[in-house]
Amino acid sequence: MPPKTLQELLSQINTYLHNKYIWDASRDDSIPRLFVAHMTLVGWSLLISVLIAFPISLLIVRFTNLYLPAISVAGLLYTVPSLVMFSLLVPITGLTETTAIIPLVLYAQIVLIRNFVAAIRAVDPVLQDVGRGLGMSETQLLVRVTLPLALPVIIAGLRVATVATIGLATIAPIVSYNDLGSLIFNGFQPFYPAQLVVVAVLITLIALIADVLLLGVQRLLSRGRALVVAQ
Amino acid sequence: MRVSRMFALPMTALIGAVLLLSACGSTSSNAGGGSTTTTPKAVTLGSKKDGDSVLESQMYKLLLEKAGYTVTLKSGLDNKTASPAIFSGQLDLYPEFTGTGLGNLGLPSVADPQKAYSTVAAAYESQKQITWLDAALNLNDSYGVCVPNAVAQAKNWTKISDIVATAGTLRLATPPDAVSQPDVLPNMLKVYGITFKKTTQIDSTLAYTSVTQGQADVLICYTTDANIVTQNFTLLTDDKVAFPAYNPAPIVRDQVLTAHPDIKTILNPLATKLTTSEITKLIKLYAIDKTPADVVAKQWLKDQGLL
Amino acid sequence: MNLVSLIWAYVHDPANDFGGHTHDFLLVALWSIAMSIIIGVPLGIIAAQNRVVAFLATSLSGAGRAIPTIAFFGLAAALPILGLNDRSAIIALTLLGIPPILLNTIAGLQGVDNTLVDAARGMGMTFTQRMVRVQLPLVLPVIAAGVRTTAVQVIATTPLITFLGLGGYGEYIVGGIGRSTDAGTAQVLAGAIPVLALALLAEYGLAAVQRALTPVGLRKQTIPVAEIVADSASAEPGKGVMAA
DSSP, rough: OOOOOHHHHHHHHHHHTOOOOGGTSSSSTTTTHHHHHHHHHHHHHHHHHHHHHHHHHHHHHHGGGGGGHHHHHHHHHHHSSSHHHHHHHHHHHHHHHHHHHHHHHHHHHHHHHHHHHHHHTTSHHHHHEEEETTTHHHIIIIIIIIIIHHHHHHHHHHHHHHHHHHHHHGGGGTTTTSTTHHHHHHHHTTOOHHHHHHHOOOHHHHHHHHHHHHHHHHHHHHHTTSSSSOO | OOOHHHHHHHHHHHHHHHHHHHHHHHHHTHHHHHHHHTTTTTEEEESSSSHHHHHHHEEEEEEEEHTOEEEEEEEOOOHHHHHHHHHTSSSSSSEEHHHHHHHTOOOOOOHHHHHHHHHHHHHHHHHHHHEEEEOTTTTTOOOOEEEEEHHHHHHHHBBGGGGTTTTTGGGGEEEEHHHHHHHTHHHHHOOOOOOOOOEEETTTTTTHHHHTTTTEEEEEETTTTTHHHHTTTTEOOOOOOOOOOOOOOEEEEEEHHHTHHHHHHHHHHHHHOOHHHHHHHHIIIIOOOOOOOOHHHHHHHHHOOOO | OOOOHHHHHHHGGGGGGGHHHHHHHHHHHHHHHHHHHHHHHHHHHHHOOOHHHHHHHHHHHHTTTOHHHHHHHHHHHOTTTOOOSHHHHHHHHHHHHHHHHHHHHHHHHHOOOOHHHHHHHHTTTOHHHHIIIIIIIHHHHHHHHHHHHHHHHHHHGGGGGGGGGGOEEEEHHHHHTOOOOOOOOOOOOOOOOHHHHHHHHHHHHHHHHHHHSSOOOGTSSSSHHHHHHHHHHHOOOOTTOOOO
């Protein structure tokens, strides 16, 4: 029931926060459990996203002609509405975690590939030549020279993808994977603003914490080097 | 040589990713659709996200569990996901509405509840091998016309026919789904011969807000919406029966029902107990007071002597 | 009748009031973009003066993007003082539109070579003079890139105002989705095509503006920082095509 004054909204938020059911971790629709489900989904999605985007980025750096087609495909995938993607996937992969993960993985590709490619390209070719001069194989060069140097920028790309995925994961309830997004869905049906306020604040906080944690990692990795990406 | 090595890495990663995907997929669906024939007494139950569906699926779950079933609940669906899911065998059963079922098969809607039920039941059986168990014919989750209590009393409005004379001066707020289905709002306007002064499409709950804020005078409401009661609105009687019938019933795949014929006797008693006024009370508890659906459903089933 | 003529007929049917829907849509979208610039640029200039403030502003606007837009709208509608009107929608869309401009303004200003600022200071320029004559001209293309992202994002999100009863192209889209007939598809497209066209217009039109604003001597140079920031701020997937 929509509140009529700001005070009413605040008191509704207060009532909602005192609802014992939302904190009862023995219930799978409680906020703690939904949070865990949310982060599990985000974690799997990011892991798989990186496992796909990284090799593609390596290929693009090697074969520059691939950049445009790869970015175009990733960009095209990004424009497919989640509802359409889900309705195509449900008959194939069913109402499973897999179906919830696939769109998140596909949506993350454009951000990850762009940033990974930029990161690897930004590595000074002179340093790679030095590595070659030392007799390193291509794999050694990749693992010992290129990757360590590109890592801070790679992590910067991962930060962007992480924040985006934490937000996008709220669509998963459409295929019956209940995470924090389910609180948004039933905050609209019927309209219950107090719940929406709480979820919005919660998701922002989670994204903020994830972002700062990864920023820490990024800083740690770029210690002793000129900062490659500005804040 | 170099090229093939460059390809080897991404291929390995891709295969790894696919394996991971299938791994986490399988952990979640241990009671998937197909397993019902091999695993005794396990079913996958679906639920759309509207209050009515959420509560009824919880009732199904509690009753089936009492009878010894292991129930996997797939909640939060909508019409675009639930009906493909049961057609493809992802779901074994879920609560569906007669009017919606007719629409899913591209059939015209029917206003008479009994006729809507027999039509949809026959069509699902022959086209999709899905059985409609008994429908709650006294629970109609349809569309209606709502006005504020104060207005209804002042103008002595109780049925839709009462507003026909002044409709030309009234502004209507309506959810878009009522406008886009020719058999809902367009049909109602035709049956009663109404032309409103202005029609605004808006979210179904915000429609109440737009009337209380004075941007509209009447609204198209869902007949079981708890907002009717909590926001002091009156549902006008559909005296010419212009809105289609939407009565809920458990729909079950024939294959599942053959393996577990007792599902029928477990769920059918609900049909007579569920009524529009009962479900409106329960929806208020769930949607307005934010009591979880399973708690609401359990208490109600106990009160009815079903649990 | 084929789809094209169905769409044509739909748009020209006076009952569908295409002109009125276009007016509703443009009014909200343009105001929101304008407000995002008016608030985002000065906020960025202020934030860029202090590393801590800049960091906070950047992180907050980054994390804010994690909130699904639909929740944004719910919040705007929830604010009781605002009510169901254009103003609420413009406030929600402005909140959504500020981050890309803010982020790019900060990143752009921080990317300006310090020696240039020092030189300007050495010439006796005040803060305002330095900003107006040296720094802003240099970062204008970067800010323009931010405005481009904002504009596309706002245009892609404006269809959602139909949920607040404010009409616009979203009304066609949401209404058409509920119908499985060809007429329904035509209705969706009658709303989706203008949205897409406006988004493309903003994307390419503002790209031209961005190029024109770039000092000739800098045109060949790429600004990687700005590109990364601008990319990161893109809209939720698929929204331009389908609002619901």
